[in-house]
Each structure stands twice: as C-alpha cells, then as structure tokens.
Amino acid sequence: MSMKIIGKVFVKPKSEKKIKNFYLWIYRDEISKVSFSREMEGWVDIVNDRGEFICKGFYSPKSSNPVKVFSYDNDFDINTEVKKRVLFSFENRKKMIGNGVLDKNNFRVVYSESDFLPGLIIDKYGDFFGIQIRNRLFENLKDVVVDTLLTLLEAKNIYERSYGDYREKDEKLEPRNIPIKGSIPSLIRIREEDIQFVFDPLRGQKTGFFLDQFINRKIVAAMCHKGMKVLDVFSYVGGFGIYCAKKGADVISIEKNEYYSDLIKENIKSNGVKDRVRVVTGDAFEKIKEIDEKFDIVVLDPPTFVKSLSESRKRLPMLIDLIKHSLALLKPEGKLIIFTCSYNLLKEHFIASIRIAAMELGIRIRVDGELMQSPDHPWVIQMPETLYLKGLIVSKLPSF
Ligand SMILES: C[S@@+](CC[C@H](N)C(=O)[O-])C[C@H]1O[C@@H](n2cnc3c(N)ncnc32)[C@H](O)[C@@H]1O
Structure with a gap:
C-alpha cells in the first residue's frame, strides 16, 4: 500500500502528552486543525501546535476518533512494518505457550492496539486463521495482512469475520464475513486442552470462539469435581459448562440464541x-x-452490557437483578463467577452492583479472586480500553 501523506493533523496542546505516551487514538475534539480537506481519508503527519512532528497515523473523517496512530518514526515502509509487528506478536504468543499460559493450538495472534496494530485482530484456531478488521486503517491494509499470514505464518486457511458496532456505526464500514483462502468449513472443530469445541467461523461471535476466557475456563474447571452443580449463564457454545462437566459436574447451560x-x-x-x-x-x-435448584457454582458471562458511560444508569438495575437471582441460587458457600466485558461498566459500578444485590438478599459475600482476559489479549496501561474483561470469584459465606 502506498503511504502518500495527505497532510498534517494539528493536535491541541492538552492532548500532546497523551499521544506521545503511546495512546493511539486521536478524538475529533483533540484536533485543532487539519491541512487538507476534512473529507479526505489517508495517511497523515500528526504535529503539535508549533507544527513539530509527533507521529504518523491514518485519518478517517467519519470516525469519532478520526486518527489511529501507527508509528512514531517519520520514515518507514508500511508493508515491512505490518509484517514485523505481526511476527513480533506471534513470537510473543509462542513464548507464552512455552510458559504454559496459552493453549498451544488456539490463541489470539494479534490483539489490535495492544500489539500496535490498531483495528486488527488475528485469531488462530489450529490450521485456521480468523481475521477481524475494525477500522479503515486496516481496511486499507488487508492485503498486507493476508500476505503476511500466507508467507510468514504459513497459513493455509484464512477467513474474515469483520463486524461490530465500532466498524459499522463509527467507521461506516459494511460487515464482511467471508472465506479468504483455503477451505473454510461451516463449522470449525478445535481441541482446547482435552476438550473439543465446534463453532461457526462466519456466524459466531468474535472470530468464532471466546479465546479471552481460556484461562478462566481452566480456573473454573479446577474448582469442580464430580457431583457438583454448575449453572452456566450466557453459555455461547458451551465453554464454561462443558469444562465443568468434563470434571464431573452436573451443568445447566442457558443461551438465548437458538443456533x-x-x-x-x-x-x-x-x-x-x-x-x-x-x-x-x-x-x-x-x-x-x-x-x-441450588448450585455450587454460577457462571455469569453476559454480552456487552453497557455500551457507553451514559448507558450505565439505565442498565445497572438489570445487572443487579441478575446478580441477585444468581446469588440466591447458590448453595451455602457456593461461588458466583461473574464477568463483564463492558469497558464502559466501571469497576466500582460492577462491584457496587454485587454489593447491592447481596445487601438486598441480606447475605455475606467475599471476593476470593479477580479474573481478567487471557494473556493472548495483553493490555496496555497507556490505553485503558485494551483491558475490557473484568471478572470476580465471589463466595457466599455462612453468616457467622
Ligand atoms: C460473552 S458471550 C459468552 C461467552 C461464553 N461464556 C464463552 O466463554 O464462550 C455472551 C453470550 O450470551 C448470549 N446472550 C445474549 N443475550 C442473552 C440473554 N438475554 N439470555 C441468554 N443469553 C444471551 C449471547 O448469544 C452470547 O452467546
């Protein structure tokens, strides 16, 4: 892809520090002026109010965060840079596999901003690679991504599952769910640890499977033994429930989507x-x-509950009600494993929801552990949005 620079984006002084500190999105209200027609799309130099170079990025006018920062170097070849970063990320995951914290066959190879490839997801499921493109930067770089997978990661089968609110509403891109290379079956079969799963690569959620819950599936399964009772709420294709059943638990899985x-x-x-x-x-x-009936473990893993901070007030009563019902279903000393994947649901509101639910039931609870997304979804401290999955292990205690 050619890297013709369309012009300069001048950022306001208040945002300069944040951008220099590797925050990769520049919002509309952080831009004081641009040196080109605002309707244009393309590569830009991002400069401060004195015109000094900060970094290079991609400008897409329709988005609420029109600039995605790509590099702090002034001079680079985009194809080489994409390849280098994908490979860097792949090597990082291989080290994680070596350390025993990831499944060796199925893992997220590239997690967007966290891997310095804003808007790009690459997931690997055995011999299949699923890509997701969330913004116009990678919409323009798709050929490089596919070429990288074919030449450097020796991919035989590639599909694209590009959809979602940000892509469709913010970046105004159509969803695109298509096979790209090789043979993509309607269902992909994987083995995670000693468990088999099928999922639909083109109609499933994410790129088909919730890799971000891998580590948590293992943690929850480790709490299970024969004869225990588990309620897996928002089960998708059965992840938590099947792990627990394999350990001998009796499980009820609830899922709204019939498919x-x-x-x-x-x-x-x-x-x-x-x-x-x-x-x-x-x-x-x-x-x-x-x-x-009563359960030893209730897993609650709802879909994105709160899409914006302003939505919180409206949605929290529903969450509190759900938690209340879940806590009420626990046996004495049972455990609620609760997640939220809503970045916009603040941790203190998440915790407060659990506190209110327990208060309304008049029960004593305690947090026995905190959970987060699996390590193939690393997060960047300078970009808090990259940490989206929050989880707690909440124990119901006797009333001493
Ligand atoms: C975050 S995913 C769960 C992922 C799953 N726990 C896993 O680890 O694979 C949320 C799931 O909840 C389902 N869902 C959404 N709204 C629901 C509802 N009101 N009742 C039941 N399931 C629902 C979605 O179809 C989706 O499969």
Missing part, C-alpha cells in the same frame, strides 16, 4: 458429557427466575 444453543448440544455430544449438561434455550433474565 448457538444447538452448537452447545453438538459440543456436549462430542465431549461425552450428554448426561451431565442440560441446555436451556431462552432469555437468561427470565429463565434464571424459573430455576428452582
């Missing part, structure tokens, strides 16, 4: 846990109220 709930059933069969998992298809907020 995904059919896939849970497939996954139950292929793991030989048909007798231990019951699938309930329907709205968890309703279904949870109909359950009249």
